[in-house]
Amino acid sequence: MAGIKSYGAYIPYHRLSRSEFAKAWGGIGLPGERAVASADEDSLTMAVEAAFDCTKGMDGAKLDGLFFATTTSPYKEKQCSTIIASVLDMDKEIRTGDFTTSLRSGTTALRAALDAVRAGPAKNIVVTAADCRIGFPYSTQEQSYGDGAASLLVGDSDIIAEVEDCYSVSDELTDVWRRDSDQFVREWEDRWVIMHGYSKNVSQAVSTIMKRNNLSAKDLAKAVIYGPDPRSHGGLMRRLGFDPQTQVQDTFFNAVGNTGSASALMMLVAALEEAKPGDRLIFSSYGDGADAFLLRVTEQIEKVRDRRGAKTHLASKAMLPSYGKYLVARNLVELPPAAGLRGMGSATVMWRTKNWVLSCHASKCRKCGLVTYPPQRVCYGCQSKDEFDEVNLSREQGKLFTYSLDNLAATGINPPVIQSVVEFEGGARFYCMMTDADPQAVEVNMPLEMTFRKIHEFANFHNYFWKCRPPREIPAEGGK
Amino acid sequence: MESIKDKVAIVGMGCRKFGENWEQSSDDMIIEAVYEAYEDAGVGPNDIQAAWVGTIASGAAGVCLAEPLKLPRIPITRVENFCATGHEALRNAAFAVACGMYDVVLACGFEKLKDTGVGGLGVGRGLHPVLEGRRTGPGTFAFIATRYFYTYGLSREEGKRTIAQIAVKNHHNGSLHPKAHFQREVTLEQVMNAPIIAWPLGLFDCCGTTDGAAAAIITRADLAKKFRDDPIYLKGIGLAANQILPHFEPGFDWTGFEMNRSAARQAYEQAGIKDPRKEMSLAIVHDCFTITELIIYEDLGFSPKGRAKEDVDAGTFTLEGELPINTDGGLKSFGHPIGASGIRMTYEVYKQLQGKAGPRQIKDARLGLSHTLGGPPQVACIAVFGNSPG
Structure with missing residues (x-):
């Protein structure tokens, strides 16, 4: 039986109060704060952090594969999972893959890992997802997005959460996108995106799984379902019949922001942190369709309680003092030239000394x-x-x-x-x-x-x- | 193993005024320094039988000396050993004369640092893309200050005040030298309150970025009096290269450098010096930063380990003190054109031992040393000179 063996997460140290956006641009900021990756971080480094948390205490040589999911890969051409696998000190005889460009790539990678383990001979595959998407300056997205990463270890033994069922639906619509030349995320009108993209696809995925497993909302301990914003998420949860007080996993919109392809996985990590053996979870992501998973938590969950996960990373933080520091952290402004900065770059030296x-x-x-x-x-x-x-x-x-x-x-x-x-x-x-x-x-x-x-x-x-x-x-x- | 003591002598020296020599090229500075040395020794270009030239990055090969001076197809070698580069030119020249191969040779050091468009020596070192990606000189020497203050229980205020006194002393000495880069006194308060370059080091804890050149004419000791009545004899020269970057050196205490102590042991042994604090008349040492001079007091045996502050507070190393150090202002005030520095320091020792140091002249100068500490740092050189054989 393939399932989840461990979890980990990463949220950057720095947060920016959304009121700072209002200070910079005028108007009223969204509530809460968002996580901001430092200037020396990108999706690859955040994915490394989450994967380290997930594989705490494990020998990299015993891992059989690594899948990296993101919409903000630091490379358009060049695999990142090979770099991450090297940082985790994994062997060369492994499978690696980058799952990119879709908000759903995190769960796509998870499903691919489950399939790979089921097919054998791989026994341990790390899935690590990270995003640091950037909204246009002076846009709502600039405030609502957040940076972060989450990781799951998929395997066939010592399972902390069995995957009882999976379902995927693919749907074509140009709702959020970036062309290869775009820095900022573009979106079509949100009313259409929510109605015909998010709500429709996630409803279909969640309902299908619940129906074919003869489950009603009350049978589930937690609904771990991606949400692009609190209003759309809350509306969908009500329609699916989940109790917002007891059953709905928080999206971290107010504390981290929307972490893109890592978002659903980070919610799952948070749900697992609180889960008890026997809990059943419905887990779903959205992006160009939807993925849904039915999970059952096992006794083994107690063995991975030492992960930093979402909880520790959320609590460990410092506030950025201004919007200007956000611009610097996300490399959105050019600082004075690095006068006198000397150095060399060499692919061969880096290869020889990796x-x-x-x-x-x-x-x-x-x-x-x-x-x-x-x-x-x-x-x-x-x-x-x-x-x-x-x-x-x-x-x-x-x-x-x-x-x-x-x-x-x-x-x-x-x-x-x-x-x-x-x-x-x-x-x-x-x-x-x-x-x-x-x-x-x-x-x-x-x-x-x-x-x-x-x-x-x-x-x-x-x-x-x-x-x-x-x-x-x-x-x-x-x-x- | 033989000693170099009293085998060779310096019979002429020159030093171009140090500073931001915007209007002069390396060639111009070399010509001025070397022609002063020619004149001082009473020789000309055709008397030079071989030459050594030191520069860390302002010229290539021996031809960087041959071309400006039009030296007639003699052996010339460029040497480089971080901030000990000038000393390295002297050292190689001295050994070549000592072995009997040549009678009269030239050692010249120079550096042109002010053509880069930025102050300081830049950021990022080493031969690996990421290992030392943002290493700086001040950042590294600040490591010593932080750890020295911590180890010996100096508060930030006490630590800063201790090293600030070294800046005040060296600026005072430099104000008495017409060839120094900075000829201006500074107050303790100015030093203490200067902008931070790399905490705990402020602007006045750091030496300047300077252009300059210096030169020496070296001959056999037994021929020296034919050139002048007051030659200066080499008593010992030690050089030590550290076998690992201190930043990654397991167990390294960051309060002093074994390479300094090793170079000192070599030089003192050759020169027959037992108690350097008592026997040395003066020392010109590598004060690239004020904290560096502080630990040099200890590494070179002038102050007991961890107690240099007491000597600083007592004024031991001032012009009027028991053992004057950096009488010409040091790197701090005279400036630090890297390849030139070892020879510039020796220029001051030479003038002091000849009694020609003007307002900076110390009493009864008999034995002096010059000292450089170079690289990350990873190399040290010490040369001891005396004004009489034996």
């Missing part, structure tokens, strides 16, 4: 035990040659050994750059930038973890590397 650039490997000397990053062929500790094993630092905890708040390094980006030397428990030192931290709160010995980020665009491709950050946690009572 074991430490992407997979975050250090060398551990077999003779003296010294751990060194990047890997050293001749040991710094004892000079033994080629006597080392590679160890992975990406999920290790570290602390700040020394730092600088560097304004000079921040040329062309948001100052200051928090230059950091991280010391890991095993003794390895890692020099990198700190991200998603308050410069004034930085201090020697503060705990840190690694995060995979976009560094620059030299040679006209995305150069990704590691940064450090304070661990994402639920703040203690009385904290800021």
Whole structure:
């Protein structure tokens, strides 16, 4: 029986109150706030975060595949799932795939993963979906969209939620779209989109599954159903007969915003965080049709309670102070040129060094035990040659050994750059930038973890590397 | 292993005024520095038998010296060793003379930093696309300040005030040198309140971005008196290259550099120096940042580890102090055209040991050293000079 084995999510650290849009443009902002990815994040890096959360404690080498879903792929041509799989330290003999361009791509990838596991021999496939769609400046979408990611591990053992039934409907309508040259999302009139796109397709998918499984609304613990906005979502839930107080999973519209292809999956992650063994969930997404799934939660759910999921990421946050900072975070304005910024881009160098650039490997000397990053062929500790094993630092905890708040390094980006030397428990030192931290709160010995980020665009491709950050946690009572 | 002590001597030196030399090319600066050295030694281009030229990025190959000077098809080698580049030219020249191959050689260092359109040395280093993508000089040396303050329990205020005194001292010394880039005194308050470049380092904690050139004529010690009555003898020269980038060095304490200590041990041993604080008359050291000078006091054996602040507060290293350091203003005030710096520092040692340092002249100058610390940092060089053999 194929099903879901684990879940994870990622919501960027920064949020912007929607009242800031009103301050910038006039008028009245939508209620709540939205998540805003940092300038060094994109859908790929957010998908990495969610996948790391989902596969916590697991060996990347035991995963058989990775599917990445997004409408905002950092590449038009070039697979991203291969990069994500390398960051997760997965083997080469795996299946990878990018599912793109549809809001429904997250559940399309999920269904493909379920089918792949059912067909064999793949036993563990990571599905990770992320989006950072951008609405036109001065539009409602600019406020209603949010950035984020969610991930599910699909497999055939240790199932936390059995997938009892799936149903898909494909429907052609040009309701929301971006041409290959468009930066901002375009939409046709919303009354038509909701009536003939969203409500019709989701109703059909949900009703079909419920009918053929002889279920009525009251048989379900939760309805986890994508919603483009609270009004359309609420209306549909009422028509389908779900109790908004007890049965309807929140869309995170007020706390995160619409995260596109990740949205339905993030809702499912949140529902699973609260689910009890035996709960049955109806789960549906929308986009160029609809997908629906009937899930039954098992006893195994208790084994994955340590994921950060939606809950921790929601609570771990800092507010962006202004609309201007949103523009900078989403690279919507050009900052003064990066005067004096030097560097090289090289596909061959990045390829040759991907074991430490992407997979975050250090060398551990077999003779003296010294751990060194990047890997050293001749040991710094004892000079033994080629006597080392590679160890992975990406999920290790570290602390700040020394730092600088560097304004000079921040040329062309948001100052200051928090230059950091991280010391890991095993003794390895890692020099990198700190991200998603308050410069004034930085201090020697503060705990840190690694995060995979976009560094620059030299040679006209995305150069990704590691940064450090304070661990994402639920703040203690009385904290800021 | 033999010592280099008293085998070679410097018989002529030149230094072009350091600064934002907008109107001068590298060639112009080289010509001025070298012709001053020619004149000082009483030689001409046809007396030079071989030459070494140091620049980190302002010229290529030995021809960058041959062309402006029209040196007649003699062996010329370009050397590069981060900020120790100038010293490296001196060092190679000295060893070539010491082995008996040449009698009279030229060492020249230069750098043209002001043609890039930006202040500072830029952002991003290294030979890998992402490993050191936003590394800067101030950012790295600020690591030392942060960790030094933390290790020795200095509050932000105490730490800032300690290193600020070094900037005040070096600006004062630089104001007494007509060839220094900055010839202006600064107050403690100005230094403390200057805009932050890389916390905790402010503007006046950082050396300038400077153009310049300096040169030395080197000969065998036994021939030196034929050129002048007051040659300066090389007593020892040490060089140490660190085998790993400090940023990734396991166990590194970020409060001082073993390569400084290693280069010092080599140079002191050759020169027969047991107690550098007592024996040295002066030192011209690599104050690329004020914090760097602070840890150099300790690395070079002038102050006990962790206690340089006491000597700073006591004025030990001022012109009138027990051991004057950076009497010409240092990198901080004289400027830091990278390839030139090791030779410029030696120029000040040379003038002090000859008693020709004018208003900066210290009493009874007998033994002095020049010191450079280069790269991320990853290399250190120390050269000890004396004004009499033995």
